[in-house]
Amino acid sequence: MAERKLRVLVGKPGLDGHDRGAKIIARAFRDAGFEVIYTGLHQTPEQIVAAAIQEDVDCVGLSILSGAHNTLLPRVCELFREKQAADITLFCGGVIPDDDIPGLKAAGMKEVFTPGTSTEDIVKWVKDNVQPHA
Amino acid sequence: MALAEKILTGDIRAAARLMRDIDDGFRSAVDELKTLYPHTGKAYIIGITGPPGAGKSTLVDQITAAYRQRGKTVGIVAIDPTSPFTGGAILGDRIRMNRHADDPGVFIRSLATRGHLGGLSRSTGDVVNVLDAMGMDVVIVETVGVGQDEIDIVSMAHTTTVVMVPGLGDDIQAIKAGILEIGDVFVVNKADRDEADRTVRELVTMLEMNPDRGKGWQPRVLKTEASRNRGVEELVDEFESHRTYLHDSGAIHRLLEEKNAKQFMEILRERLFNEVYGHIEVNGRFREIIAGMMTREKDPYSAVEEIVAERLRLGR
Numbered sequence: 001m002a003e004r005k006l007r008v009l010v011g012k013p014g015l016d017g018h019d020r021g022a023k024i025i026a027r028a029f030r031d032a033g034f035e036v037i038y039t040g041l042h043q044t045p046e047q048i049v050a051a052a053i054q055e056d057v058d059c060v061g062l063s064i065l066s067g068a069h070n071t072l073l074p075r076v077c078e079l080f081r082e083k084q085a086a087d088i089t090l091f092c093g094g095v096i097p098d099d100d101i102p103g104l105k106a107a108g109m110k111e112v113f114t115p116g117t118s119t120e121d122i123v124k125w126v127k128d129n130v131q132p133h134a
Numbered sequence: 135m136a137l138a139e140k141i142l143t144g145d146i147r148a149a150a151r152l153m154r155d156i157d158d159g160f161r162s163a164v165d166e167l168k169t170l171y172p173h174t175g176k177a178y179i180i181g182i183t184g185p186p187g188a189g190k191s192t193l194v195d196q197i198t199a200a201y202r203q204r205g206k207t208v209g210i211v212a213i214d215p216t217s218p219f220t221g222g223a224i225l226g227d228r229i230r231m232n233r234h235a236d237d238p239g240v241f242i243r244s245l246a247t248r249g250h251l252g253g254l255s256r257s258t259g260d261v262v263n264v265l266d267a268m269g270m271d272v273v274i275v276e277t278v279g280v281g282q283d284e285i286d287i288v289s290m291a292h293t294t295t296v297v298m299v300p301g302l303g304d305d306i307q308a309i310k311a312g313i314l315e316i317g318d319v320f321v322v323n324k325a326d327r328d329e330a331d332r333t334v335r336e337l338v339t340m341l342e343m344n345p346d347r348g349k350g351w352q353p354r355v356l357k358t359e360a361s362r363n364r365g366v367e368e369l370v371d372e373f374e375s376h377r378t379y380l381h382d383s384g385a386i387h388r389l390l391e392e393k394n395a396k397q398f399m400e401i402l403r404e405r406l407f408n409e410v411y412g413h414i415e416v417n418g419r420f421r422e423i424i425a426g427m428m429t430r431e432k433d434p435y436s437a438v439e440e441i442v443a444e445r446l447r448l449g450r
Contacts, residue, residue: 002159005221030222035246040229050235051228054242056150085147133151 004132007057011039011048013076016066021093025061028119032127045072049079052088059089059130061122069096069104077108089130093117138169141268146241149268153243156264157257167260170267177209177266177273178377181291183253183313186279188297189323191230192360194276198234199363200370201272207239209265209273213255216246223247227276241265253277253284256404259397262290282312289396292389293376295319295369298337300329314340317353318376321369325357351379410445 010026012019019041029036037055039048052060064072073092080086092104093113101112110129113122137155140148155163180197182190191212198208212227225244234240243265245255254277265273277287288294296317320341322333337355341347356372358365380386414420419441426432 002161004154004158007154026224030217030224031220033220033222035216035222036224037228037244038224038226039232039235040226043232044236046236047232051232051242053147054150054235055225055244056147056154133154 006034006059006126006130006132007037007055008034008126008130009037009039009048009052009055009057009060010063011043011051011060012041012063013043013045013048013072014064014066014068015042016064017041018065019063021065022063024119025063025093025122028123029061029126032123034126045076045079048076049083049085052080053083053085056133057088058132059091059126061126062090062092064092064094064096067095069094070100073104073109074107080108087133091125093122136166136169138166138267141166141170141264142173144268149241149264150243152264153257153261156260157245157248157255163260167263170263174263174266177262177270178373179262179266179273179275179291179293180373181275181277181287181294182297183277183280183284183287183294183316184297184321184323185281185299185302188279188299189358189360190276190279190297191227193297193321193323193358193366193369194227194274195231195234196358196360196363196366197274197370197373198231198240200366202234202237202239204370206271207269208234208241209262209268209270210240210242210276211245211258211261211265211273212242212276213245213247213253213258213278215278216248218249221248241268241270247278251284252286253280254286254290258286259290259400280313285313285316288316289393292380292386293318293373295321295373297321297323298333299324300327300333302333318351319369319372320353320355321358321365322355323358323360325359325365326362330357350383350385351376410441413445414441 008029010022012022026036026038037057039051077090080088089110090108091111092109096112096114104112111125137148137152152163152166182194184190194210201208214223214225214227216223223246225246227244228242231242243261245257247255250256262273262275275287275290294316296313320337322330334355334357341353356365356369358369423432423437427434
């Protein structure tokens with residue numbers, strides 16, 4: 001009877017208003033059978049972490065197109081560690097220059113998806129890399 | 135430490151995990167709920183129901199803000215539909231209310247219906263109990279967007295609020311059976327729209343024709359514009375009036391009796407079903423019966439009688 005369903009939070013930190021990518025990813029996750037908590041635009045790092053904890057998600061996908069990724073995303077990673085929630089897998093996507101990727105991964109982003117990545121690839125990555133909490 | 139004990143000391147992650155265990159049907163969750171049960175029964179539970187797009191989430195967001203202003207802690211359970219094809223779901227109620235996410239006096243949980251009809255998920259009652267045990271003063275349950283007949287919320291909430299919007303149909307809609315009979319409070323949201331006053335009138339007329347008119351609680355129709363925070367204070371005052379009425383009139387007693395009976399019967403039904411079905415699924419009888427029905431050698435009525443009789447005898 002008991003079966004874990006994968007729960008993922010999709011959100012947009014910061015101030016850019018472009019949520020089409022995030023919505024497409026949310027839809028692809030739904031079609032993959034995940035429960036997607038969509039928090040929408042203009043989220044602070046604090047709101048993202050609190051929502052992820054209250055919703056007991058297995059992973060968090062952040063979409064960012066504003067160019068502020070080097071400021072916002074490391075802060076999100078740090079907050080997850082601060083709240084003893086480092087077991088939640090973090091990944092992100094958006095307009096992110098290749099040179100910035102190593103720094104984001106070092107900060108705690110497990111994967112960084114750049115423009116042109118197919119939704120199939122992202123869904124596959126989640127299935128391969130995220131286990132629902134025991 | 136078990137999850138329940140952690141929850142009672144204020145551990146948020148433990149609460150979130152237990153809600154997950156409940157939703158995923160873990161047996162261990164039942165033991166945790168046993169521990170929490172004596173700590174429940176204190177929260178005031180408000181149900182918010184109505185058609186998709188009526189503004190329920192936005193209203194919940196504003197009601198939450200109003201109760202926080204009044205110094206109350208608020209738990210929220212928001213339900214959205216599961217895809218019948220993939221089992222996936224997009225839970226988007228938080229979009230309207232996530233400004234409260236990092237307020238320690240608010241806890242929001244999104245649930246998917248997972249195939250359950252009636253406007254709620256199967257797990258909703260138990261998740262509400264966890265919020266209650268966490269010490270939330272008010273718990274708001276937002277149903278999935280409903281049509282005409284999804285009324286599970288009535289046996290969950292102390293005060294049921296039906297949210298309507300202008301322009302959904304003529305006044306025949308208002309005299310049909312179903313969700314329009316269950317409101318303790320009616321709200322016409324998006325009240326800046328042209329047809330708002332007509333919708334209010336139709337609802338008022340419907341309520342005036344109620345055979346119980348003049349006896350007990352008299353539901354009123356309020357107007358709100360949730361997105362501009364208009365009418366929300368009056369709505370919260372109306373909740374508090376209804377709550378006072380329930381206690382002063384003694385109506386709370388019958389409400390809780392019905393609620394408890396329903397909860398007990400649901401748990402019993404589920405447990406009995408799992409007991410019987412789990413057994414025949416594992417030992418292969420289930421497949422045999424289905425195969426027998428295909429050839430018409432076995433009828434489902436006799437099969438059920440035999441299996442239930444067997445299991446009950448074993449348990450004696």
